[in-house]
Amino acid sequence: MDGWNKLSSSFAGINIGQSANKFAKGFTSSVQATRERLGQVAPEEITELPQEYKDLEARVDNLRAVHLALLKVTKVYETETYDYPTQIQESLTEFGTTIGTGITNFAAANLKGTALPTPDPVELPTPQHKTLPHAIARQAAASATAVTSTAGPGDDKLGKALGAYAGAWAKIADARVEQDETIRERYLMPWQSTLSTSIAVAMRARQAVRVSRLELDAAKQTLKTAGPAKQEAARLEVENAEDDLVQKTEVAITLMKTVLENPEPLKDLNELAKAQLMFHATAAEALSSVQGEIEELSVAAEGEYRKSRDH
Known part of the structure; x- marks a missing residue:
């Protein structure tokens, strides 16, 4: 039992030592960040990161901004009622x-x-679906029934037109539901996944680089002011911090390149455009067909109207 207690104490001591060291590094990097923010550190005392790293940072920032900006607009496809405010009532x-x-x-x-x-x-x-196409189809169908029920013999052209119009919009309404489902599945989900996975991982790697750079510059400041007895320990701390920064920078560069080379955003955007094209093509075909039918009824009604006036 005594041996077990000693072993437990040893592990506890190691964990406490590691925690204390991590806390100390976190504190020094926070102090360093504050000093830099307040302009208390000369520019030449701030470690310069590789130009390749900085260029990749800018490109990843742009890619992230593009994802967020387009997502802000296209998230409407997650809510069926985006084009039909009357649905609230x-x-x-x-x-x-x-x-x-x-x-x-x-x-x-x-x-x-x-x-x-x-x-x-x-x-x-x-x-009932709460979309504009569904609402138009419902109201046109109801109107067709109302007009037809009171029409005289041979006097149901408006009813026929409204019925045909309702049928066209019923097709458009189905296409609208299909479009939204496709966009949610093939565009929105992967688009948001890229933001929350690969881009987020790259951003965390960059944060690790920032913290490592702050720790290095803080260690350099400590070395400058260290007394003879602490010079060697401070120098080793600087060397370790330099190695850590190099390693973390290499990892971040690799991750940022992976994000920028990923073809997934282009595939997602293509799926969005395809879904929208299918919807608008269906809508155009349905409306083109019914518009020709309504025009024929309109011309016939106008001819009958003029004929009755001439008599």
Whole structure:
């Protein structure tokens, strides 16, 4: 048992020593960063990083900024209602219907066998897509039914046109849902993944370089002011810090090159453009077809109108 206690104490001592050393380095690098920020360190006393490293830093910063800027705009595809603000009122109405149905069904299930009247259970209405194409298709279809129901014999051209228009927009609505699903899966997810993985790893490697550089310059300052008894230890600390900075810089350069050479962003952007093209092509085809049909009905109606006026 005594041997075990000694071993445990030894490990504890090692861990405490490592923690203390890490804390001390963190403190000195923070002090060094503060001094540099306040202009208390001459430019020539700040270790210059390789030009290749600095060039790669600028390029990675640009790539990261591009990802963030485009993501800020295209994240709308994660929300179905991006083109249909009126859906807010529809959603509130549906919410009220859901609450009312829930209360009715609760009463139907719990008032059986009592003297109180028991309502019949009610089925919830099927949830509707909240997009502009779906809304246009729904309203055009409802309008077609309304117009046709009151039209006289041979007087249903507007109803036919509205019905055809509703059918075209129903196709566009389906294409819109498919577009958004494709964009989310093949563009947004990998685009965000690049930000949170390879670019983030490169950014962390750069942070490690920054901390290592601060520790090196802090060690150089310590060496300058070290007394004869501490000169050797301070010199070794500088050498170790130099080796650490070289190693971390090489790692960061490799990671930044990997990020910049990665073809994934181009593939993701291509998927975005393809999905949008498919949607707009479907929309153009559907509208082109129905517009020709509506135009024929319009010309016929106008001819009939003029003929009736001539008489």
